[in-house]
Amino acid sequence: MKDLVETFLESMTTLTLNKMRTGLAILGIVIGIGSVIALISLGQASQQAVTNQIQSLGANLLTIQPSAQSSGGVRGAAGGGTTLTLDDAKAIASAPQITTIDAVSAELTRRAQVVAGRNNTNTQIAGVDATYQQIRKIDMASGNFISSTNDATIGRVAVLGPTVVSNLFGDNANPIGQFIRVNGQSLRVIGVTVSKGGTGFNNQDDIIYVPLSTAQKLLFGVDYLSSIAVEAKTSDVMTQAEDQIGYFLLARHKISDPTQADFSIFSQSDILNTASQITGTFTTLLGGIAAISLLVGGIGIMNIMLVTVTERTREIGLRKALGAKKQTIIRQFLIEAIILTFTGGIIGMIIGIGISYVLSLVMSLPFTVSSSAIVLAIGVSGAIGIVFGWYPAQKAAGLQPIEALRYE
Amino acid sequence: MLSVKHISKIYKTGVIETAALSDVSFEIDKGEFVAIMGPSGSGKSTLMHILGVLDMPTSGTYILDGQEVSKLTDDEAADVRNRKIGFIFQAFNLLPRTTTLQNVMLPMRYAEVPEKEREARAKKYLEMVGLGDRLNHTSNQISGGQQQRVAIARALSMDPAILLADEPTGNIASTQAEEVMEIFQQLNDKGHTIVMITHEPDIASHAKRIIHVKDGKIIKDEKIKQYRIKKQIVKV
Incomplete structure (x- = not known):
């Protein structure tokens, strides 16, 4: 436990020392998560707007x-x-x-x-x-x-x-x-x-x-x-x-x-049929939007994590040469990835909600925040961030230290 | 202190086998200052990696400080490197944007030395290499020679059985190289065992013994006479 606290503090130090790298990684995660939340919320707001209009015609x-x-x-x-x-x-x-x-x-x-x-x-x-x-x-x-x-x-x-x-x-x-x-x-x-x-x-x-x-x-x-x-x-x-x-x-x-x-x-069965058709179309559309934005956001997060961790292969080699065990290194990178995705996730969530609020004002749609979108975005993007922070780190930690030290 | 017997290292590239080292044996006693010399491709780097437990030999035995270290798992090797070997690399290999103090404390962190003791020891060794006033400088704020002195302090921090230096002056200016070699000689005078890989005869001449390697074999093992002017750089 004490070791975990120390690793956490050490990770924080590493992250704050490398502001540029940390900033880029967080930005990638913020954009990934923020865009998913904004897109899905916007989609749901449109769906609700259409449903409201149909209701106003008297669907029941x-x-x-x-x-x-x-x-x-x-x-x-x-x-x-x-x-x-x-x-x-x-x-x-x-x-x-x-x-x-x-x-x-x-x-x-x-x-x-x-x-x-x-x-x-x-x-x-x-x-x-x-x-x-x-x-x-x-x-x-x-x-x-x-x-x-x-x-x-x-x-x-x-x-x-x-x-x-x-x-x-x-x-x-x-x-x-x-x-x-x-x-x-x-x-x-x-x-x-x-x-x-x-x-x-x-x-x-x-x-x-x-x-x-x-x-x-x-x-x-x-x-x-x-x-x-x-x-x-x-x-x-x-x-x-x-x-x-x-x-x-x-x-x-x-x-x-x-x-x-x-x-x-x-x-008003015609209206009802139309309503359910439109709702169905919207559900499909929303699913598509969610899938595409998760894919785009996920790839962005994956890239930035792969690049930042791969860039540090030599550092991993050095740490191993100085006596770090494989688990110690993996744990350090895992904790760094968790801090990055968590911070990026929170900021991304706030920005995503902010964007959907502004868009709802501009486009005069009802303002909805989709909690499922937040869970989905943070869950999927967080998992991607952590996996792709962990995967190259564990690969590098598994290398012979000389190979890692020579890595260009 | 260390004993290498019939060490071979064979690299396989597809079906082609290349012997980087073949049947190398030698011993180094406590307090020796040995230079391993040879042209590039001679196998001296491979030998250095095996001596540093960064790589395992294909066959043969290697006993370091009374412990057989030629067949270790990854984590056991990490532990041996941490406690028994102090590395000094050609490219210094300090953590970037990190203070000299933090760099020197790093091996002690992996040995789980209590934090207060870590700092005290790191300060002591940094003062020893003449960088007592550079504790909070980051590695990109100091010169190459100073960086290598930080690396030496880091190598000393776990009080290892041997100091293993790989072309320690290869990346620094010649005046600073002399300073680094002075530190090596004074550490050796204080009883530290030093093994240094180099291809420069000038640098090798600071050692008391030179092992010449060529084509993966030892071709000459000579003791040399010392003549040098002492400069007081190392305090304590």
Whole structure:
């Protein structure tokens, strides 16, 4: 033990005396470990960013729509039915046997002509309740979303999507407090949503939200719903939630044959599939990045250790000539390699985390530090550093001292 | 002190065998100062390596200070080198960027001499070779002659049975070479046994006995008369 302490102190002295050599070796290890940590963390941050975006589209969302009516051989468009009511939505939300859902939102969506001043546009009017914002993950650019009070009081208020704002009020205008006219009714604008970037038919920015009660009673004069959105607890219980809601609604609508159901349930299975594909691609990508950076870092560490130890073959020869035993020399070089990789590992870890922090700021990604990357980087690079500090040392220590002394 | 009997060293390169030494025998008594001379390729370096237990003979026996040392394991050989042989190399072979004191302490570190005693002994020997004021200079801050004197202090530090010098003046200026040889003679006067390899007759003339080697054999073994002016370099 005392000898070990002495070898350690001696190694520290040797390392501090040869600042250039020590500095280069540590730099090699720092770059090796730092780049692995930075790359993997960056990869994971990107993965998380993509996952977040998918989540924001509502990956665990179920949509219930009335089935197309088939009376007299004429089949209407899907969603055109009148079989879903607000009571259905309330019943689903409060049913004790439906255990896998978090929130329910009833919606009535129609297209209508909207006028504001001299401008007019044809857009989607969505009558929604307050939970809609939570379920559809709608963020407000300014003002407020429809509240439950608005809904309860048949409030004459509206929340506009950004496309509608620019169509009716011009770009960068602030419409809050202004009035729009829909089907002869005047509504006050109370909020503007953040752009979600949808396109074409399903443009989530080209929409006007009004309280559900306002849409049903004031604007369109109907008492049914066009859809009910249900948020499942997690994306893993989607199938279960679909079954529970399906059986519940069949019973409620007194339908015994599931093929005759007057509603249909859609899950965002496309989104989920895409999500899992993207996640899978990212996992593969991350594995590749990790493997390549470990390889590059490892080779860098290997080179610097091989060079610095091989350079000292003559020194090893001298030490043997003066009476050092093979084990003494191997232990000294092993301890030096451990000190180098440990120091380099700590610095590399700090720099790697620092780089991923800066990159996350610059590239506006979530900042994640991958603990598995740290373990992997320090484990693999540390092992490489120690092995390639030890291997040439034990080779040189095994030489006859004269061969080592003559080594050029 | 040391006795070499029928020593041979054969190097194999593929199927070709080269005898670097063939059937060499001689004895060196305690207190002798022997120079081993010969042209390059004569086998004198091989002989030096075997005498220094840096290499093992192919056949024959070598008894050093009463111990048979011709068939040792790596670690046993390291121990014998550490305790019985003081090396002085042509290229000095000091640890770079390390102080003279640390360099002299190195063999004692491997012998596990307690640290306080190490330092005291290293100081004593460095003072003996006239470098008492250079204890904390690193080897690249002192001249070649001074480096070789550090090496001599290092060789003395374990109080070895023999001092083994391989072309000790080969890399230093001639005035400093004289100083180094003066130290050798004074150490010899104090009873140290010295074996020195050289190809320079001037340097060999400082010894009391010259063994001439050629083609792996001893061709002449002569005692020589000493004539020299003593200079007081070694104190104590």
